Amino acid sequence: MKHQIKKAAKVMGEGLLLVWQDVRNLWPVLLVLVLYFLLGKFVLHSLCPSVILTGFPCPGCGMTRAMLSILRRDFASAWRFHPFSYVLLMWAAAFGIRRYILQKDVKILMKCLIVILIGMLVFYVYRMVRYFPGEPPMSYDESSRLYRLYRLWKGNV
Numbered sequence: 001m002k003h004q005i006k007k008a009a010k011v012m013g014e015g016l017l018l019v020w021q022d023v024r025n026l027w028p029v030l031l032v033l034v035l036y037f038l039l040g041k042f043v044l045h046s047l048c049p050s051v052i053l054t055g056f057p058c059p060g061c062g063m064t065r066a067m068l069s070i071l072r073r074d075f076a077s078a079w080r081f082h083p084f085s086y087v088l089l090m091w092a093a094a095f096g097i098r099r100y101i102l103q104k105d106v107k108i109l110m111k112c113l114i115v116i117l118i119g120m121l122v123f124y125v126y127r128m129v130r131y132f133p134g135e136p137p138m139s140y141d142e143s144s145r146l147y148r149l150y151r152l153w154k155g156n157v
Helices: 002-025 027-044 049-053 063-071 075-081 084-101 107-131 145-154
Strands: none
Touching: 002 027, 002 084, 049 145, 063 075, 063 084, 075 084, 084 107
């Protein structure tokens, strides 16, 4: 039993060291993401660059609301906002387990992520054809920069 505890502690220590190394290597990316989220939340009032610029939803629109719904255990709402939230959560869990607990190569998971993102694009086209414009997240935002420029050009400020 003591041997198993020591082995688990060693794996956890090595996993935490890997997490720390990844954070240290990716700190510029993480800093940009934090600044982007702060700017989006408090200045632009949206986190989606597609919505901010064009007013149209992006392939990931609804993902934040879906994840927050999952945290509140409102699984039906999460599914309605974006069903791929479950797929991405499973992928993230598999990535974390494989990279930080099993300490194995994650190249196959990165290939899976590409397939997931292609699936999200296909689902986006389906949602745009089937539901746009409709309820959020598949709605048009008239406060977008492009729409404001269009109104300015037309003289309808």
